[in-house]
Amino acid sequence: RPSPEEALxxxxxxxxxxxxxxxxxxxxxxxxxxxxxxxxxxxVACEDYKKTKSPVKMTEKAKKIYEEFIQTExxxxxxxxxxxxxxxxxxLVEPSPTSFDVAQKRIFALMEKDSLxxxxxxxxxxxxxx
Numbered sequence: 001r002p003s004p005e006e007a008l009x010x011x012x013x014x015x016x017x018x019x020x021x022x023x024x025x026x027x028x029x030x031x032x033x034x035x036x037x038x039x040x041x042x043x044v045a046c047e048d049y050k051k052t053k054s055p056v057k058m059t060e061k062a063k064k065i066y067e068e069f070i071q072t073e074x075x076x077x078x079x080x081x082x083x084x085x086x087x088x089x090x091x092l093v094e095p096s097p098t099s100f101d102v103a104q105k106r107i108f109a110l111m112e113k114d115s116l117x118x119x120x121x122x123x124x125x126x127x128x129x130x
Contacts, residue, residue: 007128011120014112018043026128030119038076039107039115042069046104050097062095070103080106 002022010017017023024044031037045065052058069078070088080088084106091099119125 002128004129014108014116026124027119030122030124031115036115038069038078039111041076042078042107043104043111045069046100049100058095062092062099065100066092078107079110
């Protein structure tokens with residue numbers, strides 16, 4: 001469990017929140033409670049994808065991420081604009097560690113602007129900073 005001081009930093013840094021295992025778990029749990037966990041799950045999947053070394057594994061993971069989060073009517077479709085979707089699809093022709101960067105940045109910005117402020121107001125977070 002993080003110290004109240006550590007948890008307080010999350011208000012101003014989604015990055016610090018996502019890098020803390022406890023923070024990430026709490027954030028995901030909060031997002032699940034409001035049926036919007038796909039953005040954070042997509043971000044986590046992208047982070048995992050970037051660490052993949054094997055080209056074969058990378059292609060498999062890219063396909064899975066695309067089918068789960070990007071394609072139209074995907075089970076956990078993230079809300080990205082047409083341009084971002086097109087760039088991502090183009091990047092997936094030759095999967096590389098940066099294939100999802102544009103989409104991941106968009107989703108990060110969306111979570112920072114939208115989900116983080118709601119999380120900071122949540123009871124879970126308020127308990128952490130006491």
